[in-house]
Amino acid sequence: MGMSIGGIASGLKTAEIIEGLMQLEAVPQTYLKQKQSSTNNFVTALQALNAKVSSLADNAKNLTTADAFSKWTTTVSSNHASATASTSASTTDLTFKVNHLAQGRSALTSKVADAQTLVTDGKFTFTTGTQDTDSFKEWSIDVAEDATLSDIADAITKGNSGLRASVITTGDGSRLQLTNTKTGVAAGQFEITSGDGSVTLQNLKDAQDAEIELWPGMGLADSIVTSSSNTFTDLAGGVSLTVAKVHAADDEPTSLTVNQDTAAITKLASNLVSQVGQVLSEISSRSSITTTGTGSNTKTTGGLFTGDAQARLLTSQISNALSYPVDGKSPSVIGIDIQKDGTFVFDEAKFTEALTADPEGTQAFLTELGSRVEAVASAASDKYEGSITKRIESQQTLSSEYSKQIEDWDRRLKLREESLKATYTAMEVALSKMQGTMSQLSGQLSQLANLNSSS
Template identity: 35%
Template sequence: MTNAIDGLISGLDTTTLINSLMTVEARPQTLLKASVATSQKLITALQGLNGQVAALATLATTASKPAATDLYAATSSSTSVTTAISTGASAGQIDVVVGALAKTQVGVSAALTVWPASPAALTVVVNGVSTEITPASTSLDDVVTAVNAAGAGVTATKVASGVDASGAAQYRLQFTASGSGLAGAFSIYQGTKAEVTANTATNVLTQTGAAITTAAQDASLTLWAGTTAEQKITSSTNTFADLLPGVAITVSAVSTSAATIKVARDDAAISSLASGLVSSLNGIFALISTQTVVTNSTNASGAAVMSPGVFTGDSGVRDVSQKLLTAASAPINGHSPSEYGISITKTGTMEFDAAKFATALAADPTTVKAAVQEIATRVAAAATAVSDKYTGALTSEITGQQSSVKNMSTRIDAWDVSLATRRSTLQATYTALEVSLAALKAQSSWLTAQVAAIPTTTTTSAG
């Protein structure tokens, strides 16, 4: 690039002059950059809105399914009997008496210094299944390691137990079932599976000094106690799955009196579902409203300035709001959703009246639940049409804006090249001007010197 010679001859501030000319030249690029900034702001806002609408679509799709409003809650009259509810529950009631809690079998061997069998073989029998284990040696540590690695349904622990007559350290091996209840009951034998089958192996837990410290036991419940229909049921754990359809109970204490388990429609959960749908809609309406407001302010000179919101005048966004509002508020079989506590406000948002909804649900649960499902179905369809990642209206608008920004960025880059060339041209022009003026000044100085050197002739008159 040719450097400008700032006013050496002409006295002109050529750098400032060129900068001023370039500001004018760059005006189209400046406008393009402003348009890119505006479009980027709009893209960010549209992406935020699209995310909220997509979340609404997911929520509404879930709420539109029949199971979403088929909600029940289970309660117990006893703190030692707790309930857990899952899909498929229905209204009902039953009394239970807890007869026993599940226990995990624990047994300890007699005091040992080493495993008494050589080679160190033992067999674990759990619920009729035998597992032969061969430790690396008769070392009790090797026996514990082998048992714990075998996955036979029993774990082992070495516990210090004093010393024998010779002063050697003794230990007991404690064996614990991996699972509770009778299904986890086990026996430990010194010997191989074949020896166990032949009844020649020694039962470690029945030897002198050994013991089963906790016997395996199933939990048990009595249903319809004291009646001719009385029935006892058992579980290997303290949890009884599907005691009633979709209802499990967990017991923590034996009782002599009955605990009452009740299952009833969960109106609070259904109300929360409807309220959540309305809240999600209002979150979208609030976002659109906030981004559409025109703000008034003043500039540095005190003049009024109106600043439109990023969504101001955006017909696509306005259409999104209208479609969602229509989906949520349109009549259902000739009945307005406001009859169920879901209504439009004067400001164009939704309102949920919990008390009115609860009253309607109690009076006609079938109709109200169907209404919630219908509203959710329509909202899900509208929200999906707007936010679908391939065909959604907002998605298309975002894609269009991104394409526009890409195009403008390409034009801005082209302007960079053009403006750089223009600056070089101006600098070269003004540099050439200074050089020309310098040459002219030098020529002027030479001419002046030549004129000054011409001899002056004086004429004298004869007298």
């Protein structure tokens, strides 16, 4: 690059002149940068919209699944038990009493004179569960010759058999207290199978199943139900009951009620309307026109989606999906209304009333609305073929093209600036030489004049 000498000879402000010329030369690049900036802003807006539309599609699709409305509440009238309901539950009204809680065997050994009396061939062995059942298993623990009773107890407890052991020491000796954390008549059993036979077990509590009596007082033959754990799975179909306390003889029976969770289903409808509102609001806010200034200085600015055909089409499609009748009935019959400004409102009381009066019909109505909204939202937001997704990709490609063009202009402007600097530098050098020549000529002419005057 040539070096500019800044108008030393010409007196011109060459640096400022070059800067001004470069600004003119850069006008096309400045325009490209503005276009790229607006394109990137548009992409960001589309991505934000796409995220909301995708979320709407997912939630609307949930309304079309088989278990969408299989939501249930359980009520237990006392602290003797608690209950949960799965999607396969149904309306239930049941009374019961808890006769027994499930427990594993707990036993105390006789006094243990020496830990080795429990060991055979360097091993302490025991079984859990009941023979001839799937719960039966044999266990073996290696025991050192100098192991203490506490060492054996620790090894038992740290194992994964479910058996827990502790050493109980009294004034006349030590005993092991053993408890099976697995419950039920079968799984809750255990036996020590090693040792010299001098140590015996005395039960503190027997292994037993949990037991409840349904419809107490009626004396029905099939009213007794047992479980190896304190949870009765799929009681009444899809309902699991966990017992926690035995009923005393004079306690009132506990009632279990299972009803459809109307609040949860109402929330599904409310969420659909709310998410549709979020999408429409996103489009509306980015389509609004703002006016600033007054009089001749008034300036009107449109939003990123102002005049955008795709945004208008999506607004129309989603609004139609939620507002058009189903089997000749307006969505307003289940509490979904469209306002004059195109927004939707949800009337919870009206929906609950419709759900109570006609559960199946109301659910089918909501499913149809969800299906229509999901179809529109998925077509727009699908991560591969969605119309918004495709639009984002095309705009990102356009932004990349702008980047390439801007880079080309960077190179072009750099060469142009170097050319201008070289031209002005050459001009300054030429002017400087001319000024030097003129100075010499002036000197020579002055000498000639002096000679002539002296002669």
